[in-house]
Amino acid sequence: MGALGFYIFYAFIRIITLLPLNVLYLLSDLIYFFMYYFPGYRRKVVRENLTNSFPEKNTGEILSIEKKFYRYLCDLFIETFKMNHMSAGELMKRVPHKNPELLEKLFNEGRDVAAVLGHYSNWEWLVTLPLWAPYKFVSIYKPLANKHFDKYMIKNRTRFGMSVTPMQHVVREVIENRKNNVRALYSFLTDQTPPKGDIKFWTTFLNQDTPVYLGAEKIASKYDMAMVLFNITREKRGKYYLTVELLFEHTKGLPEHLITETHVRRLEEIIREKPEYWIWSHRRWKHKREKPDA
Numbered sequence: 041m042g043a044l045g046f047y048i049f050y051a052f053i054r055i056i057t058l059l060p061l062n063v064l065y066l067l068s069d070l071i072y073f074f075m076y077y078f079p080g081y082r083r084k085v086v087r088e089n090l091t092n093s094f095p096e097k098n099t100g101e102i103l104s105i106e107k108k109f110y111r112y113l114c115d116l117f118i119e120t121f122k123m124n125h126m127s128a129g130e131l132m133k134r135v136p137h138k139n140p141e142l143l144e145k146l147f148n149e150g151r152d153v154a155a156v157l158g159h160y161s162n163w164e165w166l167v168t169l170p171l172w173a174p175y176k177f178v179s180i181y182k183p184l185a186n187k188h189f190d191k192y193m194i195k196n197r198t199r200f201g202m203s204v205t206p207m208q209h210v211v212r213e214v215i216e217n218r219k220n221n222v223r224a225l226y227s228f229l230t231d232q233t234p235p236k237g238d239i240k241f242w243t244t245f246l247n248q249d250t251p252v253y254l255g256a257e258k259i260a261s262k263y264d265m266a267m268v269l270f271n272i273t274r275e276k277r278g279k280y281y282l283t284v285e286l287l288f289e290h291t292k293g294l295p296e297h298l299i300t301e302t303h304v305r306r307l308e309e310i311i312r313e314k315p316e317y318w319i320w321s322h323r324r325w326k327h328k329r330e331k332p333d334a
Contacts, residue, residue, distance in 0.1 A: 046188035057122045061278050064122060068114040076110045082321040086110075089320045093246035108316035115277060120164045120196075128200050131168045135272070138283045143173040143225070146266050152214075152224055154260035154267045154291070155284075156303040158231040159319040160310060161272035162280055166227075170201035175225040176217065178203045180210050180255070182232060207255060214263055227270070228256040230303060233324055241297060242329050245304055246311065249329040257291075257299040264292035267299060269306055274317055 057064065075081045086109065090102050097105075123131070146153055153175065157163055170177045179197060181204050184190040194204055205213045210226065217224045230253060234240075239251040260267050267288040273281045287302055288294065311318045 043188060046186070046192075050188075050192065053121045054124070057118075057125050061119075061122055064118045065115065065277055068111075068118045071117070072111050072114040075114060076107065081110075085323060086320045089324065090315070092248055092325070094315070095247060105315050106320075109318075109320050112274075112316055113319070113321065116162060116164075119162055119278065123164060123167070123196055128168050128171055131165055131200075132171065134278055135162070135165045135168070135280045135282055137172050138281055140172050140284075142268070142284045142286060143175065146268075147174050147223055150223065151289075152218075152263060152265045153226070154256050154265045155225055155227040155270055156230045156256050156267065156287075156307075157227065157270040157272070158307045158311070159229065159322070160307070161274045161317045163229070163270075163272060164196070165280060166270065166272070166282065167197050167202055168200050169225075169227075173225075174223070176203065176222050177201070178205055178210075178213055178217075178224055178226045180205060180207055180226055180228050182207060182229075207253075210255070210259060214259065218263075226259065226265075228253075230256055231307060231324070233322070233326065236327050239327065241300065243301060243304055245308055248325050250304075250325065251327055251329075252300055252304060254297075254300060256303070257297070260288075260291040260299060261294060262292075264290055267291055267303070269303055271310060274314075 056067070059067075076083070083106075086106055087102070090097075090105055090109075094102065094105075126134075143153070157166075179202055181197075183206055184193065197204055203213075214224070214226070232253060234251050234253050238253075241252050241254050242249055243252055244250065245252070256267070259265070266286070269285040269287055271283045271285055273283070275281060285306070287306070288299065291299055
């Protein structure tokens with residue numbers, strides 16, 4: 041999409057999302073009808089991902105998860121664009137934190153924190169995190185290919201004080217914050233797919249060989265950060281809860297890949313509990329692990 045196309049789309053979304061959220065969910069229901077049936081957005085990818093991830097489930101169970109996923113995906117689109125018109129107070133009510141005292145405790149102990157999460161539930165609505173705890177919140181992100189959408193998403197994510205930095209600049213960010221005696225929390229979306237040439241580690245995730253970025257582990261252990269997992273649960277449309285789970289109080293000196301395996305296993309448990317809230321339309325398993333010669 042070029043600049044003109046983006047601005048037309050942006051103007052349309054800007055106007056539409058002035059509507060109340062409960063009205064926009066009616067629009068989401070309509071979008072679902074077209075996204076799932078006519079002609080279907082990445083239906084083949086979603087079906088293959090679900091079938092390979094849950095070989096124990098029959099066709100009816102896979103179809104049930106698939107339809108629930110598309111309904112959630114349409115809601116996620118609506119909620120993400122609506123976020124531009126939502127106040128900090130409304131977002132904080134819609135994503136209350138169950139245990140903010142954990143981050144406060146780590147901050148008072150002088151700890152930096154690495155937070156891991158996946159593309160699960162509505163991670164975009166965590167933009168109010170800087171208003172919940174005294175940390176400087178830094179979101180580590182992979183820039184979008186479309187520079188106009190990338191700029192739009194950065195603007196949304198930084199409205200309430202969150203900082204964003206590309207993956208390749210995270211070490212520079214850590215060094216700068218430590219030099220200025222700034223306690224920071226660095227959040228990593230850990231279920232992204234590394235480019236083939238950057239794959240350094242494979243594990244089994246959702247019944248499949250899966251490459252995983254090691255950045256969260258390397259940064260956390262190098263600087264002995266505490267590591268937490270952001271567990272976002274969806275109660276109903278427009279209402280989520282955030283629970284911060286402590287994975288490691290100290291990460292320096294731990295066995296190689298223990299940190300990565302731990303957060304991967306925990307995310308897998310969360311997805312298995314309610315699989316419809318993970319992004320199945322991503323080509324997460326597009327790279328295949330090379331088998332050693334016999």
